[in-house]
Amino acid sequence: MLSYTFIAIVAAVLTWLELPRMRREKEYREIWGFAAFMLLAIGISVAQTMLKEIPTPLVFITAIFKPFSDLLSAVGLIQ
Amino acid sequence: MPEVKISLRQVSILTAMYLIGSAILILPSGMASMAKQDAWIASLVGMGFGFIILTVQWQLSRKYPETNLLCLSEKLLGKWVGKIVNLLFLVTLFLGGPAPVLHDIGLFMTVQMLPETPIQAIIYLFGLLVILGVRLGLEVLARSAELLFPWFLLLFLSMSILLLSTIKWENAQPILETGVSPIIQAAISFVSIAFLPNIVLLIVYPGSVNRSEDTHKAVYIGCLIGGLVLFMIIALSILVLGPEVTARNQYPSYILAKNINIGNFLQRIEAVMAVMWFITLFFRISLYTYAITIGFSQIFNIKNYQPLVLPIGWIMAMVSVFIYPNVPYEAHFNKKIWGPYTITVGFLFPLFLLCLHYLRKKRPQKSKKSSNSA
């Protein structure tokens, strides 16, 4: 429970730091971008609090590059 | 894109710091495990490869002055394909670039210097610093680099000079014992950490330098300085510690610093030497983060990148905590996957774009010819 409030506080502080200035300068695209990334951030932090053990996203990169990696190992360019 | 103008000298210094980055900490170990005592030869070979790669990267940029890599890919691949490619590029770069380096710092501090501090605290503190730097802009980063570079040089040269007395030349012999193949492997490893990620500079520099036609020269100079520093570190590690110790330890430069002993009173000053690595690590992560933020704002046509820094920084700090579940995973990833990834992104991608560029140049002539003959 404490972690959730902490996440909420951090999100609120970050919004308070940025939103007034964006609104003043009428930077609407920036507000959308900011909101999108904040949602992503909150999502990840909530997931981290709930699951405690998140699989690392590097598995995707590993999966994509495995064939190339095997090729290079076969050639002898990497170990 | 914000209107910043940095000078060529600042470009060189930033590039040098970016290159040295995390390499100064993690590179000697990997190279020594592959090439044993010839790791220093491997670093020189790697520098050679590196300059070829740099030429490919910057050749592309010189054809289109003032356009950074993401604009280029949109131009050459078409708007939507380019945007998707850029998105993939940025996301994978984010996962492979700043997050692991931040994790490295956290690991290093927790293992070696501040054992009782939770890793999240260290990562978040550094993350805050990076957010501050990137938010303030490239000009501020460049000026701080100019200010901090003398201190880095001072620490590095003093460490090297203080270690000169402990060099044992027989540690480097016999030379070329392992043969050429492991040297090439170690050189590829060198290049994948030091030179291939310089593709990121192609996002940052074009459009921000006050004399853009000479940017590539400044980058070459910076890479030369960076490469020399790395060569010296690797050589010192081999010569002072020996190849087995270097290969076995995760952070041989730290062990090097521990060995400094002057007159029995100036000893165990490795904490001060660690500051040297913090400086370069800070600039590496800052440049990565700056490039990624600018990249995302360009994909979505957002003019001012500054509001995006805070959420991206938060994501980065969080992801750094769980990006490597354990050290063997990290070792495996660095050995097997990081090389192919950077080769693709840093060498094949600009090469591909260059070919596209030449094809495009030829195609108008073809259509002219056909219209003439028709």
Place this chain on the structure above:
Amino acid sequence: MVCMRNRRSTNHSSQNNTNDTPQAEAKNSDALKGSLKESLDHIQASLGHSTDIVIREISIGAEKECQIAILYTDGLADPKMISDNIMMVIADVTGSPIGENPEQSRSFDSHALWEQIAAFNQEIQTIHDYPELFHSLLSGDTILLMDGLDQGMAAGTRGWKDRGVTETSAENVVRGPREAFSESLRTNTALIRRKIKDPNLWMETKQIGRITQTDVAIMYINGIVNDKIVEEVRARLQRIDVDSILESGYIEEFIQDKTLTPFPTVYNTERPDVVAAELLEGKIAIIVDGTPFVLIVPALFVSFLHAAEDYYQRADISSFLRILRYLSISISLLGPSLYIAVTTFHQEMLPTQLLFGLAGQREQIPFPAFVEAVFMEVTFEILREAGVRLPKNIGSAISIVGTLVIGQAAVEAGIISPAMVIVVSITAISSFVVPSFNMSIAFRMLRFPLMALAASFGLYGIFVGIIALMLHLCSLRSFGVPYLSPFAPLIPEGQKDTILRLPHWLLTKRPRLVNQNDMTRKISSPPRKSRE
């Protein structure tokens, strides 16, 4: 002390004469009418019959046909000047002592009288409306009003008691002039003019402050200064709309760049030679009436660490002292933090003997190093601030009591360790090496967050703090000039005068980013070796 005043330039008085209709109407109601009685009534009513405003009504002329009123503020106007320049002239023209023997007085032309008075006074200005009249009257001028004339005359008769040109209190030098500015604008500008006798030294005056109407002057050397910065200064001063300007600090807060920073971006000084040197480098001086502290704009980080004396002593002495100053600033910023970090986290860095001693001391102290440090630092700040306010005779006693007795007693009581007393004392003393007060305060304030970071994260925390500080300093600008030049955008030419002070014959160029016009100081060639 007599204070002179230039003729007001046309750009100033044009503020009062606008062409807009509603304002012209207001001015019409403010304009002087021909009737003397009406004017005097209006003046008395506006001033609330204040008892220090003296109004003398005189009838002169053979048939006492000419009514003149003389008004001045007692205490602000010099009575001798009034009697010499005005009363004697009137007596001279009309041919008799005023009011007596009307049959001996000659007929005269009132315009001739006006012109005679104008000729005899050093400064004369015609008054057309009440705001001008009140401004002149309340600044110490004598106002002459004649019945039937719809304009009056203000004669410059300012003379009030002034502190005069005394020694500086805050910026002492071993070698160099000891004059300091005083509280009157004209004395200060005269002191600057004495140093720079070039016709290119230009001055503009404004009145700022709705109620105080304080005179504020800008001085700069045309041809050296960057015109864009002058424009910027003018624009920022124009934007100030406030009731009172009592000190240059008010102006400083209004014109400084709007960033959240403890570091000062406007330099202030009490010494005319410093102002002259800065003007010669292409900076702009802002002089405020009523305070001896003159503002200098744009101000860079290095200006706060330079003392005037650096240029009067020889180059090697000055370079040594400057290096000492930079070292002291680092000590004052980092002293306690390094101590806390090393004793808490990195004990391996200390030589073994020292480590035993320190460990033994820390054994008996109940508090962690951080708490000790904060306690000592706060105590020292309290003592220092108290020392500023105390009368001179008790002040020195308190400092001795504070440092020796309290420190010693605290050590004996077992509250703090002796090493901490040493660290805090050295830190405190080194913070006074910085010549400029607001810069040393900034560093002193920043010491506390750094201590907190050191206590939590050791050397890593100090590193983070210093990098954050450096990033912040690099992002500051003072009137468009980067704050850390010539360090941050590295200008090799500028390095001759930052940490080292190279001899004067090597300092051939003015600072690059401050001015774009005349860059060469045109110094002569280096001294030749004499042939023995």
